[in-house]
Amino acid sequence: MRTGDQIFAGLSTGSGVLILAILAGVAAFLVVEAWPAVVAPADEVPGGAGVTVYIWPLLFGTLLSAALALLIAAPLAVAIALFITHYAPRRLAHGLGYVVDLLAAVPSIVYGLWGIAVLAPATVDAGAWLYENLGWIPLFAGPPSSTGRTMLVAALVLAVMVLPIITAVVREAFLQTPRLYEEAALALGATHWEMIKMTVLPFGRSAIIGASMLGLGRALGETMAVAMVLSVSGGVSINLISRSNPSTIAATIALDFPESTGIAVNTLIAAGLVLFAVTFVVNMLARVVINRRRDFSGADR
Amino acid sequence: MAKRIDVADLNIYYGETLAVQDVSMSIEPRSVTALIGPSGCGKSTFLRSLNRMHELIPKARVAGKVMVDGQDLYAPDVDPVAVRSQIGMVFQRPNPFPTMSIYDNVAAGIKLNAKRMRTSELDEIVERSLRQANLWDEVKDRLDKPGTGLSGGQQQRLCIARAIAVRPDVLLMDEPCSALDPISTQKIEDLITELKADYTIVIVTHNMQQAARVSDTTAFFNLRGIGQPGQLVEIGDTATIFSAPANKATEDYISGRFG
Known part of the structure; x- marks a missing residue:
């Protein structure tokens, strides 16, 4: 091999190894630092009932807010991506795509500010309405919050935050639907919407799942927006419109870490380890789902 | 099934550009008509105006008449989606839907048109279509596998099965063999000859031998010059066009002197 080739091969191998080393380093740090909290006597851990009891409500809050956000954002993102790629006039589509990309670059603290200053007060009436009319559903069991700093609002803010990234990825995938297949559908007598159902959506299926997982990852780890918006009381609750909500792992770490010492620090790091593991599992599940129907994915062969 | 096509004074545009000028021709039912000519002469564009696929390109439009059994495809009250079905x-290029199985590919058109149909009925149509496309024996054991797993020639026959499953009036083929090897090409050509019994077929081809082998009527398209619109130079009985063309340009093209 020539010297240049060797240098380049070495550099790229090194980069590949580096990413693994970083991942292993982070995992090792989390495990080592979390361990004291795991083995500590239950009454020394914050809350006084052991590390599992401490982390479980936080994990629940994290999953609930992220899942809810995804539930709102994913269908909307697909619809926006479809509009941009297949319905909007070309000039409008161009501008819209640009705006969506810009939204993805807005720092999360700005969304947090918007959530607490605008969205939360604006949803107070809606919360009361949900309580009165749909109160028999446990999700809206109330009593409704008078500040609007509810799980529902936190999830809405998270949804707005993850919307651009999902839209951007899905839009790219939709644009890559080969014209060949779209024409095949149209020539069979498909309407515009039928063509989209037959070709664009199946073709973009992997991208939709992948993008949703990206969004879920961001929602799971989102710190500032949730820390600012959510009114927290601890405990596990699926009540979306009350003022007592479980916090999330990331927000709790951010809020509590500066004032923690000793075993409390280890406990927070143990929570971080759980979050790390959850995002790992989410990503692996996404890959399993994407690979399962690879034969039909439309990938070039 | 198998309807007659009469084209009158058809002008086809891309935006302001006139791509094909003043085409008039009649296509007999249960016959194969080959459209030949050099690249860029508008034969594919003309073909795509026969099922209103041309207008899917932004700003593309058509002026003139395309009558199928007396019904103008471009009449204001005609739904282009219905025309295409x-x-x-x-x-x-063979384009079976990659996200669908072989079975679903053939059934795709039927599912679009008639929403509700019993499974047994659908099974029957799928088998009939695949048999007509001479593909049944090769795929009957793997109907649930993706269509993209087939060879290029099989994929193209799958696409033919998909097209005929809905029993169309006319079958348009845009260089269906240009991406295939000689053996697959021959199978498709045999198939075209068989399908002629039931369908009106219009085929665009760059392969002169193919036009001579499969078609009853041949239409020669040409450009008068660079930047000029394509025109129909001559149309006639295939044997006549290939042995004694009326036009000098046709003779030059067929004998391989240009194009």
């Missing part, structure tokens, strides 16, 4: 099309 009655006039089947096979493309240059």
